[in-house]
Amino acid sequence: MVEDKENTANAGQEPVSKKAAKKQAKAAKKAELKAGNAAAAAADEAAGDNAADHAAARYGLSEMIQSKDKRSEREFVLLPELNAQIGKGLFWVRGRVHTSRAKGKQCFLILRQQSSTVQCILAVGDIISKEMVKFAGNIPKESIIDIQAKAVAVPNKIESCTEQSLELFVEQIFVISQAKAQLPLQIEDASRPENADDAEGLNIRVNQDTRLDNRVLDLRTPANQAIFRLEAGVCRLFRDILSDKGFTEIHTPKIISAASEGGANVFTVSYFKDSAYLAQSPQLYKQMAIAADFDKVYTVGAVFRAEDSNTHRHLTEFVGLDLEMAFKYHYHEVLHTIGNTFTAIFKGLRDKYSREIEAVGQQYKVEPFKFLEPPLILNFADGVAMLREAGIETGDEEDLSTPNEKLLGRLVKAKYDTDFYILDKFPLAIRPFYTMPDPNNPMYSNSYDMFMRGEEILSGAQRIHVPEYLIERAKHHGIDTTKIAAYIESFRYGCPPHAGGGIGMERVVMLYLGLDNIRKTSMFPRDPKRLTP
Amino acid sequence: MYELKTLLPQFDIKLPNCMYELRNVSISAGAAPCPEAHKIQCNGAAKSESNNSKSVTCALDLEILGKQIQHLLKNEDTAAVLQRQEKVLKQLEELKAQLAQIREGLNIKVCGKSVQHTTACHNGGLKEVPLHDVVVNGHPNFIPYALLALKNAWRNLYTIDVKTFTHSTLADIGPAAREFEANLAKVAVNEELPKINVTLIWKNCEHTEMISSPTMYVPIYGEVNIIRYLGRVGPVEYRYENSPLCNEIDAVLDICYQLLRCTTHKSQVAMVRLLDKRLNQQQYFGGSEMSVADIGVYSSLIRMPAITDKDLTPALLAWRKRAKLITEI
Numbered sequence: 099m100v101e102d103k104e105n106t107a108n109a110g111q112e113p114v115s116k117k118a119a120k121k122q123a124k125a126a127k128k129a130e131l132k133a134g135n136a137a138a139a140a141a142d143e144a145a146g147d148n149a150a151d152h153a154a155a156r157y158g159l160s161e162m163i164q165s166k167d168k169r170s171e172r173e174f175v176l177l178p179e180l181n182a183q184i185g186k187g188l189f190w191v192r193g194r195v196h197t198s199r200a201k202g203k204q205c206f207l208i209l210r211q212q213s214s215t216v217q218c219i220l221a222v223g224d225i226i227s228k229e230m231v232k233f234a235g236n237i238p239k240e241s242i243i244d245i246q247a248k249a250v251a252v253p254n255k256i257e258s259c260t261e262q263s264l265e266l267f268v269e270q271i272f273v274i275s276q277a278k279a280q281l282p283l284q285i286e287d288a289s290r291p292e293n294a295d296d297a298e299g300l301n302i303r304v305n306q307d308t309r310l311d312n313r314v315l316d317l318r319t320p321a322n323q324a325i326f327r328l329e330a331g332v333c334r335l336f337r338d339i340l341s342d343k344g345f346t347e348i349h350t351p352k353i354i355s356a357a358s359e360g361g362a363n364v365f366t367v368s369y370f371k372d373s374a375y376l377a378q379s380p381q382l383y384k385q386m387a388i389a390a391d392f393d394k395v396y397t398v399g400a401v402f403r404a405e406d407s408n409t410h411r412h413l414t415e416f417v418g419l420d421l422e423m424a425f426k427y428h429y430h431e432v433l434h435t436i437g438n439t440f441t442a443i444f445k446g447l448r449d450k451y452s453r454e455i456e457a458v459g460q461q462y463k464v465e466p467f468k469f470l471e472p473p474l475i476l477n478f479a480d481g482v483a484m485l486r487e488a489g490i491e492t493g494d495e496e497d498l499s500t501p502n503e504k505l506l507g508r509l510v511k512a513k514y515d516t517d518f519y520i521l522d523k524f525p526l527a528i529r530p531f532y533t534m535p536d537p538n539n540p541m542y543s544n545s546y547d548m549f550m551r552g553e554e555i556l557s558g559a560q561r562i563h564v565p566e567y568l569i570e571r572a573k574h575h576g577i578d579t580t581k582i583a584a585y586i587e588s589f590r591y592g593c594p595p596h597a598g599g600g601i602g603m604e605r606v607v608m609l610y611l612g613l614d615n616i617r618k619t620s621m622f623p624r625d626p627k628r629l630t631p
Numbered sequence: 632m633y634e635l636k637t638l639l640p641q642f643d644i645k646l647p648n649c650m651y652e653l654r655n656v657s658i659s660a661g662a663a664p665c666p667e668a669h670k671i672q673c674n675g676a677a678k679s680e681s682n683n684s685k686s687v688t689c690a691l692d693l694e695i696l697g698k699q700i701q702h703l704l705k706n707e708d709t710a711a712v713l714q715r716q717e718k719v720l721k722q723l724e725e726l727k728a729q730l731a732q733i734r735e736g737l738n739i740k741v742c743g744k745s746v747q748h749t750t751a752c753h754n755g756g757l758k759e760v761p762l763h764d765v766v767v768n769g770h771p772n773f774i775p776y777a778l779l780a781l782k783n784a785w786r787n788l789y790t791i792d793v794k795t796f797t798h799s800t801l802a803d804i805g806p807a808a809r810e811f812e813a814n815l816a817k818v819a820v821n822e823e824l825p826k827i828n829v830t831l832i833w834k835n836c837e838h839t840e841m842i843s844s845p846t847m848y849v850p851i852y853g854e855v856n857i858i859r860y861l862g863r864v865g866p867v868e869y870r871y872e873n874s875p876l877c878n879e880i881d882a883v884l885d886i887c888y889q890l891l892r893c894t895t896h897k898s899q900v901a902m903v904r905l906l907d908k909r910l911n912q913q914q915y916f917g918g919s920e921m922s923v924a925d926i927g928v929y930s931s932l933i934r935m936p937a938i939t940d941k942d943l944t945p946a947l948l949a950w951r952k953r954a955k956l957i958t959e960i
Binding site for chain 2: 467516
């Protein structure tokens with residue numbers, strides 16, 4: 099260090115030392131070389147301009163597509179259907195640049211379409227010029243491009259792509275929409291499998307908040323693509339299955355004048371000169387539809403809960419799948435309908451969405467969801483007995499705490515090997531006032547909860563449909579009956595006995611896939627700390 | 632041993648003489664000459680026969696007997712006995728109160744469960760608590776017919792309430808399993824009989840297995856072993872552990888276990904021969920009574936479609952017919 103200082107100090111005064119001279123000579127040589135290169139490049143470019151880059155028309159930035167030309171002569175092929183195109187000539191593909199690297203006279207580009215990827219090659223030759231290869235190598239990741247190419251089978255499988263048996267030889271390449279060169283997160287990092295045991299593999303992760311802040315990029319990962327396609331599947335199956343069972347879909351208002359259910363907090367919104375609330379459950383309206391002779395109804399829609407709980411399974415806005423059904427004599431008619439609907443949804447997912455389930459499984463290692471057909475129904479008292487056998491002290495009329503709920507889930511799984519089960523006959527004391535008491539034992543009620551992987555997903559009951567009895571029960575719970583007058587009033591003109599329940603779509607998807615956070619299954623989640631994007 | 636003082640001695644018991652007189656086994660086996668009084672006690676029939684040769688009534692003369700008892704009760708001798716009895720009862724009452732106190736101290740509530748099985752004192756006092764809720768996992772290719780056989784055989788003794796489920800690892804259970812389910816459902820549940828709840832789950836599993844309580848016991852593997860378990864908690868008539876045939880029944884069940892694991896027809900036939908040897912012209916395996924061994928063999932043979940009537944001996948065929956009447960499969 100000291101010597102260095104001396105050297106620099108001396109440099110100004112004395113004629114250059116031997117070492118410095120050498121350094122200077124090197125720098126000069128470098129500059130010379132650089133100038134030479136630049137000149138050569140300039141000459142090249144000039145040559146390109148003059149002697150014409152023979153591929154100039156085959157690449158470039160496409161003008162903004164404003165629907166000027168139809169270009170209907172261009173035949174586009176989807177990546178999963180490429181196999182049929184091997185050896186057949188040229189075709190077009192639109193996709194995103196997953197990665198691109200130019201190496202000398204070749205450029206390897208991986209093209210992505212949703213969850214499928216394919217390797218593309220540009221090599222300098224008769225069709226492709228050096229400039230074209232360079233251009234392809236410099237397209238920013240995630241840009242959308244159109245390529246014209248032909249498919250060629252490869253002898254060795256390409257491990258890094260989903261289309262492993264072929265590659266594309268590109269002949270034309272146009273950028274349709276360019277992405278920023280700097281991405282807030284890399285798709286590769288965001289889609290890296292989460293296995294904690296693998297110490298050797300790259301351990302770069304994208305944390306949850308970065309993902310959610312840049313949800314548009316994050317959603318492009320194969321796992322996210324699969325999650326939301328599966329979520330759509332849950333909704334579709336719910337609708338299809340219930341429609342087949344004779345249910346009618348209804349739409350209920352989300353802006354309401356009074357809190358529909360006691361307990362949970364509601365959001366207040368200003369409503370002209372007054373204020374209103376956001377519905378925290380469509381229950382009242384479902385019941386009114388029953389009283390209005392719709393017999394069996396379901397609804398899919400947003401539900402709002404102003405609970406300030408920052409847990410892995412609470413959102414302030416989520417999609418509720420609710421159903422309500424009139425029955426003849428016993429609420430088990432409804433219980434079995436709901437249970438069978440779930441089993442049918444699970445079966446539908448297992449049979450029709452195996453690709454998606456597998457894609458999610460590649461990133462998040464979880465056990466496949468197991469269930470029984472018909473669904474397992476246990477009495478609350480049996481559940482308590484199982485917990486006691488495992489050494490947990492819990493009262494007969496005590497609600498299941500979250501740890502007990504989870505433990506019971508594990509016990510049931512160990513004994514019956516099912517991730518889905520129904521707990522029937524909850525104690526009356528821990529259910530809302532409108533729950534019908536059990537006729538045989540005043541301690542219990544005609545109410546049920548359903549569980550997936552040990553977490554509650556549905557809570558339902560036979561509702562009291564006789565206004566006088568409803569008032570009596572409300573008084574017993576210390577509820578001001580004037581506030582729920584409208585609710586009670588709706589039963590005054592005759593109402594069939596009915597029961598129902600509701601589930602949160604995000605929670606069902608999360609638990610079906612075995613994910614650890616509900617934010618992973620909500621496209622743009624809302625929680626107490628997040629309002630954007 | 633003590634000789635008990637007879638409380639009501641010297642009755643003129645008139646036994647009907649329409650019965651044969653049996654030789655007293657205990658005395659002849661002991662070969663010890665007994666005093667006359669003792670003989671009267673334990674061999675009343677013999678005495679009354681000799682005393683009462685004149686009357687040829689066909690029923691006990693209750694009237695005379697009643698008179699004699701009345702007469703005895705007036706005797707002073709019985710008063711003392713009554714007193715003693717009173718005292719003993721009082722002591723028992725005290726003991727009961729004492730026990731209740733201890734129980735209260737230990738904070739044990741008196742169990743409401745009234746189904747107390749006699750198994751408690753079997754096995755050298757080892758306490759066995761029968762579980763009334765068990766899960767059986769079975770593959771539709773290896774249907775546990777024993778459940779149905781037991782259910783039918785125990786129709787009037789014990790209720791096996793089977794609920795069936797299909798696990799998500801199986802897309803379809805096939806016609807045989809469906810028929811089996813329907814047959815299971817045919818037997819009505821009799822709520823008055825002691826009962827065991829069985830949850831049968833069709834599952835893509837290698838062995839038939841039984842899970843009773845995941846926290847307390849390990850699973851039981853193999854249909855034969857499930858039969859053994861049910862034979863232990865089921866009706867007294869089918870409990871074999873204390874019977875002299877215990878070893879024989881176990882041996883037959885072991886053959887069934889091997890039979891189910893035979894892959895070639897030749898080895899299966901060899902096992903059938905072994906079974907024939909065990910049956911040995913008896914009515915049922917191990918004797919003249921139906922036992923769990925028969926259930927095991929019967930259900931194993933159903934599961935082996937490769938074994939046809941040709942492979943069975945006449946004795947086995949006849950046995951099969953007998954067993955079919957009871958198992959109704």
